[in-house]
Amino acid sequence: MEVTIVNDHRFHMDAQGRIWTSTNHDYSFWQRYLVAFGKVNVTARCDQVGQPQPGWLRADGPGVSFTPLVKYIGPQQFLQKLPALFIQVLGNVRRSRMLVFRSTSILLFAYYAALQLSPRPYAMELIGDPDDLFQRGQVGGRLGKVFGPALVWVMRQLAWNSRGNLYVTRHFLQQKYPHRFKREFGISDVMLDTGAFSEHRSFHQGTLSCIMVGNLAQPYKGVDVAIHAVHKVSRHRPIRLTIIGDGQLRAGYEQLARDLGIAEQVHFLGSVPSGQGVRHHMQQADLFLMTSRAEGLPRAMLEAMAVGLPVISTAVGGIPELIDDRYLTDMDDADQLAAQLLLVTPEELQAMSQQNYKKALEYGDALLDRQRLTYFTFLRTEAQAAG
Known part of the structure; x- marks a missing residue:
């Protein structure tokens, strides 16, 4: 059949x-x-x-x-x-x-x-x-x-x-x-097999390394909001943003980073093979950002949580089912996101990491x-x- x-x-x-x-x-x-x-x-x-x-x-x-x-x-x-x-x-x-x-x-x-x-x-x-x-x-x-x-x-x-x-x-x-x-x-x-999970992470003072994953063909991923937030944070603490994904809007986002003077802090990797290819970059980061204006239940977020990555996200779709309300932001609010990024500490990142890993186990x-x-x-x- x-x-x-x-x-x-x-x-x-x-x-x-x-x-x-x-x-x-x-x-x-x-x-x-x-x-x-x-x-x-x-x-x-x-x-x-x-x-x-x-x-x-x-x-x-x-x-x-x-x-x-x-x-x-x-x-x-x-x-x-x-x-x-x-x-x-x-x-x-x-x-x-x-x-x-x-x-x-x-x-x-x-x-x-x-x-x-x-x-x-x-x-x-x-x-x-x-x-x-x-x-x-x-x-x-x-x-x-x-x-x-x-x-x-x-x-x-x-x-x-x-x-x-x-x-x-x-x-x-x-x-x-x-x-x-x-x-x-x-x-x-x-799809989270046993190889998708890794629990042990450590966080330190220094440059806050953030990562995003998403298609850059449509504006609903809110990449512009993340770039504006990184610009605001960069005035007060070292920060870096890595963006995985490609699409017709990429050139505009790259120009936005240049216009804001943070081109060296925002890195566009383009398309990366799913699975281990994406996980490798997630494991090098301190924080996963999701600034979407619309979602169902984003796979990339669950993949990040499975490697113990802390998450700050907009409260859209089913995302509130995954993470604590304290780490949810309003849509299109770069100021609120920047405030979250400025306040987060290594100790809090460690607690978020453990909580997210346990939640991801429910989706293995x-x-x-x-x-x-x-x-x-x-x-x-x-x-x-x-x-």
Whole structure:
């Protein structure tokens, strides 16, 4: 039996038809579904490339195939290409025995309409809240603000009427996008094997080394806020910020650091291979910063906590489920973040480290894989019952 997974992530297809990812969602992520299904087909946008770049990871493999969607970027292109896209989506729906939506994007409009014409069993995997992304103008500009309320409504309808829902949070997304029969599974999609954990850290006076991890293609990660906060702190104590991630906004952030006179304190590493590549840099840092304007339950934060890294973050999405309220800041408040960074001591960092490590243990693969097996088995049973 095959499961069809609709995903927002943009992949790369090389000249041989192989699928690659420059960040996460590699083959090991999709392979997890094979414990319950014979085949996995991922439906997503795929950019054509000649050859993969160093550090890219294969996303397809034995049992996992991809169906490239009609390519579009942003709401305007979505509307322009909607006729061709809808024909493709309707065909995908009609061929599927079980659909899984891992999407918080306008693509759901097309699938919602297709399901009205050709009902199929489906499940929702709620990984974020479009209310934050679109209505606050973080994605899609003016059109995004128009699409936002409608997309929230569509997601609520899909979540309410699905065969069952997986949520990466334990409370936040469940309250906003409930299931009518409470067929709800609260399971993070982070992947933390035993090698992802390291408990022992030490903190000293001196330069405060901070790190951020995120896609720099959209403004919702709030990198500008972090840079402004580092500028304010640098007047009073030595500080360094390392930023992992790449995207079209990187050049603007680099210019901002130069304009503020802190280019030597802010280091942009670009894309770094997930897993050990990112962990290596986390283990060299004193503090993980999350200045996002929208999140579900960020994997990068849990990866940082697993290596005992203290965290200061905005209080968005499911983040308050992970860390103490004392280390939460308001969105877009560089002054508040700077005040936190100025006051933190080595002793407090040590206490934060121990607390975060213990919390991350709740998200280890050994525990989550058992929960995922229950969820995947549920999906297969629902698909079989639907015929």
